[in-house]
Amino acid sequence: MSSRLIGVGVGPGDPELVTVKGVNALRAADVVVVPVMDTGERGRAEATVLHYVPAEKVVRVVFALNERSDRARREAAWDAAGERVAGLLGAHGAVAFATIGDPNVYSTFTYLAQTVAELVPGTVVETVPGITAMQDLAARSGAVLTEGTEPLTLVPVTAGAAVLKEALAGPGTVVAYKFGRQAREVAEALRDSGRLDDAVWGSALGLEEESIRPAADLDGAALPYLSTLIAPARREGGRGGKL
Numbered sequence: 268m269s270s271r272l273i274g275v276g277v278g279p280g281d282p283e284l285v286t287v288k289g290v291n292a293l294r295a296a297d298v299v300v301v302p303v304m305d306t307g308e309r310g311r312a313e314a315t316v317l318h319y320v321p322a323e324k325v326v327r328v329v330f331a332l333n334e335r336s337d338r339a340r341r342e343a344a345w346d347a348a349g350e351r352v353a354g355l356l357g358a359h360g361a362v363a364f365a366t367i368g369d370p371n372v373y374s375t376f377t378y379l380a381q382t383v384a385e386l387v388p389g390t391v392v393e394t395v396p397g398i399t400a401m402q403d404l405a406a407r408s409g410a411v412l413t414e415g416t417e418p419l420t421l422v423p424v425t426a427g428a429a430v431l432k433e434a435l436a437g438p439g440t441v442v443a444y445k446f447g448r449q450a451r452e453v454a455e456a457l458r459d460s461g462r463l464d465d466a467v468w469g470s471a472l473g474l475e476e477e478s479i480r481p482a483a484d485l486d487g488a489a490l491p492y493l494s495t496l497i498a499p500a501r502r503e504g505g506r507g508g509k510l
């Protein structure tokens with residue numbers, strides 16, 4: 268039988284937001300891999316998984332998730348992680364990889380699956396969708412993501428503030444991921460585009476240290492790296508927008 272690698276989205280941090288299908292996939296797998304930084308501390312994915320599977324079933328695999336400047340070092344860590352997971356597939360029939368959010372949205376799982384597929388030809392790769400941070404922030408803050416025919420634009424601010432500025436100049440709702448280290452630039456972009464007042468940001472959603480605040484409160488201080496921003500569409504009234 269072919270080896271199976273299943274990317275399971277476990278949501279943004281609140282263990283109650285893992286789907287039933289996600290829980291079943293975690294429990295059915297022979298082992299559950301969780302990514303950890305090379306500094307060793309427990310991440311959100313691991314903390315969430317431990318609500319549903321015993322610790323002895325969890326395998327911690329190091330990724331250089333905190334490496335932003337040395338691409339060679341980061342890719343070497345990805346390769347090493349792929350080899351580790353490939354070894355687990357050789358010893359077990361099904362390996363689940365738990366990732367925060369959704370495995371198909373800015374997830375480490377994408378890189379892992381590519382590497383493993385090359386190392387273990389014939390591996391069947393599957394994904395189980397998870398709740399994303401923008402969905403959780405929208406629910407917790409009351410921000411409506413889309414209405415009617417409005418588009419939704421998702422940008423990683425790690426690509427540069429210019430990408431966010433371009434999105435804010437367009438129509439519809441704009442969601443920014445990973446903007447914590449560029450909070451000052453984000454606040455300026457919102458102010459320049461006239462979209463500061465309605466915007467909201469959040470971090471550590473569903474956790475004890477959760478923070479959900481109006482974007483108008485941004486003062487330029489650095490925020491947690493995984494902070495999320497929602498700048499709702501400009502709406503001029505009318506129920507449901509233009510259907």
